[in-house]
Amino acid sequence: MSRTCSRLRHQLQTNLWTAKRLWPHQIEKTQAKSLEALSVQYLFSVPLGDLLLLDGKWYVTHAGLLRLAQRRRCSGIRVQQVAQFCDSEASRWVFKATLYKSSSSKGFVGFGDADPSNTSPLVRGAEMRVAETRAVNRALRKAYGIGLCSVEELKWLSGSSESNARHRPQGASYDLNGSNNGQPRLRDQLCLLIRKYNLDSNLVKAYAADFCGTQSLKEASRERVESFISHLAACAKESRDSLVCRLNSYAQPEEVKS
DSSP: OHHHHHHHHHHHHHHHHHHHHHOTTTOOHHHHHHHHHHHHHHOOOTTTTSEEEETTEEEEOHHHHHHHHHHTTOOEEEEEEOGGGOBTTTTBEEEEEEEESSTTOOOEEEEEEEOTTSSOGGGTTOHHHHHHHHHHHHHHHHHTTOOSOBGGGSHHHHSOOGGGGGGSOTTOOOOSSOOSSSSOOHHHHHHHHHHHTTOOHHHHHHHHHHHHTSSSGGGSOHHHHHHHHHHHHHHHHHOHHHHHHHHHTTOOOOOOOO
């Protein structure tokens, strides 16, 4: 029991320390209290990109929801296209996601929709995948009782609302499949961010592998890489200095030559 408490205390301290480094001007008593509750109840990790703080409010990410489902031993997620509400010519898509917490679960249902009117020009051609992600996120939030909105459902990420334009990660398109549909591939998005913020590419790759929980970036799933790009863009826009400080922790000490 004491070991569990110690681990939880360490998680809380790490989350709070990281949050203060990433969002030094937004972390106040209210945000710290909310972060503590989210850390205890769901074991969300700020360093891994499970949560983002925008305009003083916490939002959960797709990656964070998937990790939560894994911890809770989710039995499976079934995703179906709702054909009667879809129009491929108009790039309008609706999906239904059903999450099963156990083999005997009746399922928790969530719907997600996307079309050019509620997505950013940055994701033109990827509306179908945006709709699927939204559906899965809503089913996950409903199944595990998460009142937080997910980042992928926000206007600044998937829409063109001027009121949220200041939060939009510039230079990232969030194309999920890396195909030649007029959108940059995930690899290209990452390179754009590296060039835009003048980051060390080797350190970014090391950080990405750690974030995705793999030995190398090549081994990471597309969803994990997508979440990392979103996380990196938000961190760089919020405070490049803090991001560089974190990246430097992945630098390998040089071997002293005799």
